[in-house]
Amino acid sequence: MDNIIVRVMTSDDIDQVVEIEEEAFSSPWTRKGFEESLSYDYSRFYVATNDKQVVGYIGTYCMFDDVDITNVAVRGNCRRKGVANKLLEAVLGYSLEKKLSYINLEVRPSNIPARKLYEKYGFEEIGIRKNFYTKPVEDGIIMQKDMSK
Ligand SMILES: CC(C)(COP(=O)(O)OP(=O)(O)OC[C@H]1O[C@@H](n2cnc3c(N)ncnc32)[C@H](O)[C@@H]1OP(=O)(O)O)[C@@H](O)C(=O)NCCC(=O)NCCS
Numbered sequence: 001m002d003n004i005i006v007r008v009m010t011s012d013d014i015d016q017v018v019e020i021e022e023e024a025f026s027s028p029w030t031r032k033g034f035e036e037s038l039s040y041d042y043s044r045f046y047v048a049t050n051d052k053q054v055v056g057y058i059g060t061y062c063m064f065d066d067v068d069i070t071n072v073a074v075r076g077n078c079r080r081k082g083v084a085n086k087l088l089e090a091v092l093g094y095s096l097e098k099k100l101s102y103i104n105l106e107v108r109p110s111n112i113p114a115r116k117l118y119e120k121y122g123f124e125e126i127g128i129r130k131n132f133y134t135k136p137v138e139d140g141i142i143m144q145k146d147m148s149k
Contacts, residue, residue: 004083006090009045009057011038016054017047024073026135046090048083058087067095069105084117092121095147102147106140108133118143
């Protein structure tokens, strides 16, 4: 997709991000959840925009030497066009710049697109969180990217 720009998310983006979140997840974060998260000094969220609108976002919490990816989603009609690649590359770039050690996340075993995305960038499966997800109940695969590799 042409004209995709990735930039740090601001509170002005929340309405569109909530729209994408609600389309993508069965237990979506609320507007208040995003507002609170953006106020934390350890949070760093990015949005991807085209000429018209926000098409995707990625949320992270940076604590000590690690980054936790809290959520990532792309508008249904904008998928498979490289938007998530660009969002993840923004987080990888930031992690490199800040010399962070690990990037961590959880993913549903059934979420093949997301697992393929993370594998592409060198994330490895390091454990399972039993019944981590609801609606439907499913384990969470813990994936980690070792930034020294
Ligand atoms: C997962 C998600 C963010 C991917 O976004 P996207 O913009 O479509 O992804 P991209 O086009 O940038 O693709 C990046 C890589 O992801 C993988 N991928 C994405 N969609 C895929 C699919 N349907 N099947 C297989 N692999 C897929 C591929 O490895 C792809 O690399 P490639 O382009 O070199 O083949 C998107 O499907 C989404 O929003 N899903 C719903 C929300 C979600 O599940 N978030 C993850 C929670 S852990």
